[in-house]
Amino acid sequence: MKDKWGRTIDYLRLSLTDRCNLRCRYCMPEALDSVGHDAVLRYEEMMLICRAALALGIDRFKITGGEPLVRKGAVSFMQSLKDMDGVRSVTMTTNGLLLSAVLPDLVRFGIDGINVSIDTLDASQYACLTGGGNLSVLLQALKEAISQRVNIKVNAVLLAETRNQILPLAELARTYPIDVRFIELMPIGFGTTLDGISEAEALSLLVRAYPDLAATGERRGNGPASYYQSRYLQGRIGFIAANTHGFCSSCNRLRLTSTGFLKPCLCYDDGVDLRAIVRSGQRENLIFQELQRAIAGAIYEKPAKHCFAEKNHISEHKTMNQIGG
Numbered sequence: 001m002k003d004k005w006g007r008t009i010d011y012l013r014l015s016l017t018d019r020c021n022l023r024c025r026y027c028m029p030e031a032l033d034s035v036g037h038d039a040v041l042r043y044e045e046m047m048l049i050c051r052a053a054l055a056l057g058i059d060r061f062k063i064t065g066g067e068p069l070v071r072k073g074a075v076s077f078m079q080s081l082k083d084m085d086g087v088r089s090v091t092m093t094t095n096g097l098l099l100s101a102v103l104p105d106l107v108r109f110g111i112d113g114i115n116v117s118i119d120t121l122d123a124s125q126y127a128c129l130t131g132g133g134n135l136s137v138l139l140q141a142l143k144e145a146i147s148q149r150v151n152i153k154v155n156a157v158l159l160a161e162t163r164n165q166i167l168p169l170a171e172l173a174r175t176y177p178i179d180v181r182f183i184e185l186m187p188i189g190f191g192t193t194l195d196g197i198s199e200a201e202a203l204s205l206l207v208r209a210y211p212d213l214a215a216t217g218e219r220r221g222n223g224p225a226s227y228y229q230s231r232y233l234q235g236r237i238g239f240i241a242a243n244t245h246g247f248c249s250s251c252n253r254l255r256l257t258s259t260g261f262l263k264p265c266l267c268y269d270d271g272v273d274l275r276a277i278v279r280s281g282q283r284e285n286l287i288f289q290e291l292q293r294a295i296a297g298a299i300y301e302k303p304a305k306h307c308f309a310e311k312n313h314i315s316e317h318k319t320m321n322q323i324g325g
Contacts, residue, residue, distance in 0.1 A: 001056045003302040011060045011253040012053055014046065016074055017192045018258050020067040023131025024119075026157060026185060026194050034245050041260045043077045045278045049256065051083060052291035056299065058254070059088040062115075069098040079109040083090075091115065093155070097133060099141040103148065113151035116142055118172075120156075120165040129162075137233070146176050154180045158202055160195035166202050167209050173235035181225050181238035186266070199241035203228075206237060213237065224250065254298065262295065264302035 002008055014218050019034050020027070041049075050061065068074050082090040091113035092106075099114070106114070109213040110183055118138065120126050126135040145152050156162075166182065173180045185196030207213050211231040224247035225238035228313055260275025272294045278287055 001058075001299050003298060004069065005298050005302070005304050007249070007302070008057070008181070009250060009252055009254060009299045009302065010058050011062070012050070012058050013062045013064050013255045014255065015051070015064045015252060015258045016068040016077070017064065017066040019070050020065060021070055021097060022133050025129055026159070029131065035259055040258045040279070043073060045275070046077070047080060048278055048284070048288065049260070049274055050084065052288055054084065054086050054160065056295055059086055061087065061090050063090065063092040065179060067095055067098070068092060068093055069102060069273070069286070075102050075105045078106070078111065082109055082111070093117065095133070096138040100137075101142055103144055103150075107150060108146050109185055111150065113153065113267060114145060115153045115155050116145075117155050118142075118169065119159065120162045121168045121234060122165065125165075139237040144234045146178060152176075153176045154178060156180065157183050157185055158197045158199075159185060162322070163197055166205050170206055170209070170233075170237055173233045173237060175234070177229070177234040179236045179238050181240055183240040184243045186242065196243075198244050199239045200244065203239070218284055241316070248304065251302075254295075254302075262298050264298050267307055268303060
């Protein structure tokens with residue numbers, strides 16, 4: 001389905017939980033209260049919403065959190081979603097610390113890709129940034145996933161304090177046939193309390209190390225990343241630069257929080273409460289029809305662009321774990 005600006009919306013980022021086993025400083029650094037279990041969508045409710053979205057042409061799904069793997073039954077849910085007729089892809093974003101235990105099951109049902117968050121390869125800095133995360137556990141899981149030929153992308157948030165980690169992280173694309181994407185810090189939630197660096201600054205460092213680094217002009221997967229390649233790299237370097245190189249004109253996504261709130265744009269607090277619809281007590285066919293109408297309305301009214309450059313216009317004040325990363 002197209003929105004009123006002519007963009008095709010075919011991608012839903014679906015948060016399973018606002019809970020996480022880490023406390024990353026730009027996401028949820030404090031002991032925040034998680035929402036109660038009754039407030040979180042049950043898996044069967046999520047599946048009904050996904051069916052309604054699929055009927056409108058949304059056929060690509062990214063499973064997020066919080067950390068999606070902390071929720072019991074996450075892998076079974078992803079498999080059920082993958083098995084739904086018409087679904088083109090099911091991918092997941094994760095901090096990777098719980099990945100090894102479920103990797104065989106993910107490979108078995110054919111997950112289409114896994115994005116792994118790694119902001120630094122310095123073990124002590126990683127522990128500091130994440131509130132005690134064990135980098136060696138993460139790197140072992142990464143190696144296992146690569147060895148299983150899973151489509152892996154590494155995501156690294158561009159922080160001023162990890163500027164010296166840009167080149168070490170890029171080396172992962174030299175060692176392995178994976179994409180390493182650098183993401184500008186979003187001015188949302190606790191991200192407003194930290195200093196980020198721009199794509200241009202990071203790219204200048206990378207070009208010194210890889211003089212032949214050149215833009216490919218391609219889009220890979222569901223996201224807005226722009227990619228660069230070098231003959232010295234097996235994989236590619238990507239950038240997601242929402243602040244300095246907005247990609248709103250080609251945005252294809254909606255976000256669904258774990259509590260059932262459908263967000264057309266990360267920047268604004270506008271959206272639709274789908275949980276109220278799925279729990280309305282009506283017959284399932286009527287709920288399905290109402291979900292379709294609500295999702296279609298959210299798609300059509302999707303804003304033309306975000307307002308990250310005008311911070312006083314940002315109306316979204318939830319943290320990223322509450323929204324869905």
